Amino acid sequence: xxxxxxxxxxxxxxxxxxVQFFIPHPVSLESAxxxxxxxxxxxxxxxxxxxxxxxxxxxxxxxxxxxxWPYSIVTLAGMFGMAMVGLVWGVAPDSLYQRIFLNVLAPLxxxxxxLLAYYMASAAxxxxxxxxxxxxxxxxxxxxxxxxxxxxxxxxxxxxxxxAEWIMRVPNMASQRGxxxxxxxxxxxxxxxIILGIERSWLGxxx
Amino acid sequence: MPQSATVxxxxxxxxxxxxxxxxxxxxQITWTLSVDDPSLEGYVVFRKTxxxxxxxxxxSATRGVSFFExxxxxxxxxxxxxxxxxxxxxxxYAESSNMVSSRPQxxxxxxxxxxxxxxxxxxxxxxxxxxxxxxxxxYIRQIAGLAAVEEAVGRATEMGRPILYVPGLGxxxxxxxxxxxxxxxxxxxxxxxxxxxxxxPNTWSxxxxxxxxxxxxxxVSEGRPEKFKEDYVRYLTEAxxxxxxxxxxxxxxxxxxxxxxxxKFWAESLIMAExxxxxxxxxxxxxDSVLQLPFFVxxxxxxxxxxxxxxxxxxxxxxxxxxxxxxxxxxxxxxxxLILVGFTILxxxxxxxxxxxxxx
Numbered sequence: 001x002x003x004x005x006x007x008x009x010x011x012x013x014x015x016x017x018x019v020q021f022f023i024p025h026p027v028s029l030e031s032a033x034x035x036x037x038x039x040x041x042x043x044x045x046x047x048x049x050x051x052x053x054x055x056x057x058x059x060x061x062x063x064x065x066x067x068x069w070p071y072s073i074v075t076l077a078g079m080f081g082m083a084m085v086g087l088v089w090g091v092a093p094d095s096l097y098q099r100i101f102l103n104v105l106a107p108l109x110x111x112x113x114x115l116l117a118y119y120m121a122s123a124a125x126x127x128x129x130x131x132x133x134x135x136x137x138x139x140x141x142x143x144x145x146x147x148x149x150x151x152x153x154x155x156x157x158x159x160x161x162x163x164a165e166w167i168m169r170v171p172n173m174a175s176q177r178g179x180x181x182x183x184x185x186x187x188x189x190x191x192x193x194i195i196l197g198i199e200r201s202w203l204g205x206x207x
Numbered sequence: 208m209p210q211s212a213t214v215x216x217x218x219x220x221x222x223x224x225x226x227x228x229x230x231x232x233x234x235q236i237t238w239t240l241s242v243d244d245p246s247l248e249g250y251v252v253f254r255k256t257x258x259x260x261x262x263x264x265x266x267s268a269t270r271g272v273s274f275f276e277x278x279x280x281x282x283x284x285x286x287x288x289x290x291x292x293x294x295x296x297x298x299x300y301a302e303s304s305n306m307v308s309s310r311p312q313x314x315x316x317x318x319x320x321x322x323x324x325x326x327x328x329x330x331x332x333x334x335x336x337x338x339x340x341x342x343x344x345x346y347i348r349q350i351a352g353l354a355a356v357e358e359a360v361g362r363a364t365e366m367g368r369p370i371l372y373v374p375g376l377g378x379x380x381x382x383x384x385x386x387x388x389x390x391x392x393x394x395x396x397x398x399x400x401x402x403x404x405x406x407x408p409n410t411w412s413x414x415x416x417x418x419x420x421x422x423x424x425x426x427v428s429e430g431r432p433e434k435f436k437e438d439y440v441r442y443l444t445e446a447x448x449x450x451x452x453x454x455x456x457x458x459x460x461x462x463x464x465x466x467x468x469x470x471k472f473w474a475e476s477l478i479m480a481e482x483x484x485x486x487x488x489x490x491x492x493x494x495d496s497v498l499q500l501p502f503f504v505x506x507x508x509x510x511x512x513x514x515x516x517x518x519x520x521x522x523x524x525x526x527x528x529x530x531x532x533x534x535x536x537x538x539x540x541x542x543x544x545l546i547l548v549g550f551t552i553l554x555x556x557x558x559x560x561x562x563x564x565x566x567x
Contacts, residue, residue: 018325022318025311026230043413050412050442053419057441068460105446112448116474119481126484127505176497179513181543183495186517187382188325189536192332194385198528201392201520202385202421 007197014195054079141167216243216292217299218250218273223288223307228318228567231282231311236275238301241292244270248293252277257285257306267293280309317567327542331535339531347530352491352509353522359489360397363464369404370394371463373454373479374418375470375494376447378411382517383495387470388414388421389520390493394467395425399434406457407440410450415442451475455482468492468507469516472499480506493519514540 013035020032058072086097130136147153148164193199218238226233236252247270253262254277268275280286285308291298339345363370372394374387391407398405407422409415419440426435443453455478458466466483468476469492476492476499483490484506492503493511503510511519514536521529550560 022315022322023313024228024230024315025313029230046412046416050409050415053415053437053440053442057438060438068456071456105449108452109446109448112452112478113474116478119477122485123477123481123502123505179495179497179500181540182514183497183517185328185536185539185543186386186495186514188328189332189532189539190382190386190389190517192325192329193529193532196332198332198336198532199389199520201389201524202417203424 003200003203006203007200011195011197014191018195051079216241216247216294218290218292218301221288221290221301221304223286223304225307225309226276228312228315231309232278232280234277234280234286234288234307234309236277236288236290236304238273238290240271240273241299243292243294246294248295250275251291251293251298253289253291254286257287262289282310283308315567320563321566328535328539331538332532335531335534335538336528337531338534339527342527345527345530345534347518347522347533350511350515350518350522352493352511352515353519355491355509356394356523357397359465359467359491360394360401360403362489364401364403366464368462368464369406370398370465370467371454371457371461371483371488372405372407372467372469374407374409374414375468375472376410376450376475377414377471379413379417381471383471384414386517386519387493388417390467390469390516390523391418392421392425393520393523395422396429399426399429399431402434405439406461406463408443408450408454408457409441410443410445410447412442415440447473447475448478451478454479458482458486458488462486463488466490466507468494468503469511469519470494472496472503477502477506483507 017032017035020028055076058076060066061069061072062076082097082100085100086095089096091097124142127135128139128142130139144160145164145167147156148161148167153160153164190199194202218241220239221236222238223234223236226235238250241247241250249270250268250272251264252266252268252275254265255262265277265279266275275290277286277288285306287306288304289301291300293299335345360370372391374391375381375384377384379385395405405422407418409418419437422440423432423435426432443450457463458479459482463483466480466488468480468483468490472494473496476494476496480490480492480503490507491509491511492507493516494500494503495513495516497513500510500512518533518536521533546564550564553560
């Protein structure tokens with residue numbers, strides 16, 4: 001029963017949502033809306049569980065003075081602090097909550113994003129070493145594309161930018177589309193396997 | 208309402224039809240442009256019901272446009288439309304349209320091709336699954352990234368360090384996340400067998416709840432429920448780069464021997480994968496995010512590309528029924544490829560069937 005019930009719910013809801021896609025009638029659209037509202041309600045319950053996990057994990061780290069425990073204090077203080085600020089002073093556009101969000105959280109996120117440039121350089125250095133035929137092809141095509149998209153490219157050869165554009169538009173696009181075609185079939189197969197109960201890894205995998 | 212009508216200046220052939228494949232309450236009106244269209248200000252659309260004596264203005268269209276959608280009709284009510292061209296504050300009326308009423312549709316005829324594709328694919332799936340049930344051996348090519356999973360778990364066990372499994376930043380409604388949950392189930396089973404520590408950081412609360420259940424069930428199915436720890440699956444944050452920073456912190460502080468990055472990823476992919484590479488971890492990635500694949504190929508030891516992500520669960524579990532479904536996927540792709548090549552050749556010959564493939 002513990003396995004059959006989730007499988008039955010999964011099958012019924014999956015079929016309902018597939019059928020709904022083909023029926024534009026308001027009754028069908030309304031039933032889909034009701035299901036989406038249920039999903040939002042479930043998300044709210046899941047958020048309670050998730051926050052409980054966060055508090056338990058960091059509370060335990062602080063209690064046991066595990067490595068890096070002061071960071072756990074910052075995490076919990078940040079979470080409860082933001083919640084209190086939002087609950088007491090509201091979340092209007094000019095509120096304290098929004099000011100903290102825009103002046104603390106957004107720049108911190110931007111800083112992490114900016115690190116991407118450094119990581120790209122170090123990853124490029126590692127992968128552009130011509131150790132094999134594939135790596136050499138990668139190096140050559142990356143070199144052409146980089147030079148081709150720079151203003152400097154047309155001084156190397158007038159056709160250089162056009163060649164770089166061709167690499168992006170033809171071989172690159174063709175391989176991307178090949179991958180996407182496989183992804184589309186994989187997605188459909190995964191969805192059908194779960195709806196029909198063929199795929200049960202999410203339930204522990206046994207019959 | 209002015210009743211002036213100049214045949215040469217007014218639009219003509221006003222037609223009204225119920226909008227196809229909709230939920231009702233919409234009627235589409237079309238007309239032939241006025242011969243003086245370039246010099247007009249535009250067109251004004253009027254409507255009246257069977258009981259109305261005069262037309263009511265309901266909207267307008269700019270010059271050059273011969274289409275209007277009335278999205279405020281009452282289903283079942285009969286309407287008549289007319290369109291007038293407008294110039295110098297004067298209106299030139301066309302003849303009234305046919306009578307029409309809107310109604311909701313039961314079946315979306317513009318999606319028949321999708322229905323046929325799903326039914327065909329489901330048929331293929333049923334055929335190969337039933338073939339697998341008979342015990343027939345199905346050949347599945349070696350996928351290096353998946354063959355390395357055993358090695359990855361074994362390495363962490365030997366080093367006495369945990370395994371980090373990042374199920375991506377997609378919520379549970381992304382198919383890549385669902386595929387990641389399937390792979391997590393198989394990886395967690397191996398972890399339960401090897402008695403290794405596991406860390407599964409999550410960015411969405413629902414994914415956290417699902418991954419916790421998946422890991423727990425895997426430990427139960429391996430007969431080792433007592434080895435499961437609540438702390439294995441963690442909720443971090445919904446902030447994209449906050450999550451990346453937290454995962455980087457885990458990689459630096461807890462030094463996992465093996466990192467799995469499997470699911471949907473965006474710009475944070477390289478930040479996490481490169482940190483793991485610099486920390487010396489063995490890394491296996493898998494995503495259907497085409498733009499992130501080069502980053503994973505660069506920074507990870509093995510990468511599952513696109514469809515390999517969806518094949519992983521079957522490959523790892525080696526269950527014949529799931530392997531059968533992989534065959535269905537391959538044949539589905541072959542058929543799609545033949546259709547695309549066939550339609551392309553026909554298009555070169557001047558026969559265009561591409562509209563058959565469009566989805567409304």
